Amino acid sequence: MKRLLTTPGFVTVVGALTLAVLAVAGYLIVVAPAKTTIGYCAQLPDAIGLYPGNQVTSLGIPVGTVTAIRPEGTGVRVEFAIDADHPLHGQPTATTVSDTLVADRSLAVFGEPGAPLWDRGRCLTKTFTPKSISQTLDSFAKVAAQLNGGDTPAQQHRIRDGVNAFRAATAGTGPQLNTLITDLATALRQPDAAIGNIGRLIDAFAAIASSISANWDDIARVVLRANDGIGFINELWGRVVQIADSLLVLLPWLNRLANTYGRPLLGALDGAVPGLRLLAANVGSLQQIITMIPPIANAFAQTTDPATGWPRLTYAPPRVTLPQLQPDQICAVLDTITPGQCRTAGDGLSVAELAPLILGTVGAR
Template identity: 30%
Template sequence: MNGFSRWLRATRTAIVVPVVLALLVAAFLVVGGDTRTLTASFDRATAVYPGTEVRVMGVRIGEVTALVPDGNSVRVEMEYDAEYQLPAGARAAVVTPTLVADRYVQVFPAYAGGPEMPDGGDIPLDRTQTPIELDRMFSSLDDLATTLGPKEGETSGALDGLLSAGAAALDGNGALGSETIRNLSAAAETFAANRGPLFETVRDLAQITDTLAANDSTVEAFVQELAAVSEQFAGEREELEQVLASLADVLGSVEGFVGENREALSTDVELLTSLIERVDRQKEAVGLVVQKGPLALGNLAVAFEPTTGTFGSRLQIAPGIQFRPDQFLCQTLLNAGFPAFLCDVVTGLLEPLIPAAAPGTDLVDQVPPGGTTAPAPGASPDPLTPPPAALPGLDGPLSLLELLGGGPR
């Protein structure tokens, strides 16, 4: 029995110990043994060494493992606990708490949700910062003092001259300086009160600048053309001077003319204004004339008879009633009781202006139905169409210009 108990205890020990060790190793790997890597590029890494702490909001999460020169920057390799998360757009800075304390790498901001920095992530140079070194600050101050101080062989420098000039300018002008400062303060308050429109103006100017930058080639061509025009003007400056001098003389003459005829010009301007107002009131009629005028002139040209030098048109008394002038006048005379021989006289007078009728027709045949007038009692029913005859001295057809000018050629 005792032997069996010892064997059972030995067997339990052999089984439990490996299981416990396996659980411990697994817990170490899952809970505290996993780490992540991160790299960041700095323009310099003074006083940063392997083992330098990596912090988030002042809490240590890892350390620097290596520093590798990389062209004009230094690549700092870091390792941190995997239980900490970093944002995908994280930034890094080398921080110097005091002049004698060790530096550390601060990663910021703290993770608050969203995309996460992956394992092996990289922070580029434009998202890193380094402190100003004290020796570089002293060197810059020394350069500034040397620049402002007196040069070799001189007793005063630029700073001394500036202070002397400032003292001379402000001597006795304290009240004016105080007023200037108050005005500047009021101007600053005005700008602050109107910062919305001011910033809007700045944004508009930025858009204009962007547009000019996007059209750089066009702007460059415009500048070149403007330079060419300027060169041309420079080459013709004497001619331009003469033109400007002549223009000045003309303007002087115009000024004198206007001064002498001020009342007449005022009256003419008033009349012109009245005329323009009348034309404006009759703009529909003017538009109709402009629209129908070409058609009327075309009809006038078509109505001209070049063979006889006359207008072959008929007088329209009413719609559907048309007469030739000689027939109309003769019929009117007969209806009024005048002797018939007057028709011969009228016909003879109008003969050069009336186109000849077509063969086999007379004036009555050319009158549309309902357009005739009954003859007076005792009047001759014979047609009054005169025989066609050419104008005296007419060797050929008249032109429209000659006809409107009046008289035969």
């Protein structure tokens, strides 16, 4: 052993192995250090094309590997580990995806960034798996058979009849369709028109905004004072509602009055028409009516004695106007009977009070 350990070859081999171990350890520590992973599980409907060791991706970026697959209940339990730098948040989902037609697949997981962390003690239940090519083709064949009527002979020409109906409905519309496509192509070749319209809209909006900015003080005062105006409108509307409510009572009362006393009232109005016409004929204007009010008021005031308060009646004897050939002579004769009762009018007539004249002839005083 001493000679073996002291031989140059043995020392060289041990030194080389030591250097190799140190190099591997340095690489693992510096270049590719061991990453901390987090274990999760997911309940998938199936695990076709998924095997332990397959990649786990998030938004197309590899973040972990599948660690175990085993049946559980009506589905498959898939256990996987992902880097601690990419934990799952919120309500994550999982599905199997494949970049090629080869059966080998990978597990894709999606989380909700910003949401609370997913509880690792629970398996992901929001999972999906793509259908296989055979299942897809089988479903397509079933749909085609249903469209073609299936096993019903009367319905086996359904597609042909539908195509014929479509052809008949679109017959003669080729030129219009061509014109529509041409106009659409012209519009697409001239995008500046739409941009110009948008620019004009922006300019118009800028003009409106500048006008509002220039008159903002007036607008603010109007808005602040609108409260009083709205309050006045509400108060006025309340009065209108009260008037309407009053009319609900007044109109039926007027209706009953018209039904009961309508004919007598109309007869009384018809009888008053001649008097109203006579009154209107003697009154030339509204001003005359107003000037007539004070004398009427004075007349009512003079019907009572101011000293006693008893009603009194003032009698004024009638006066007569006599045509005359010699007014002075007639008045001289009348004055002998009742002195001072005759006077000569300015138009050549003699005016005398008739009652004292007649009563004076029999000695009345």
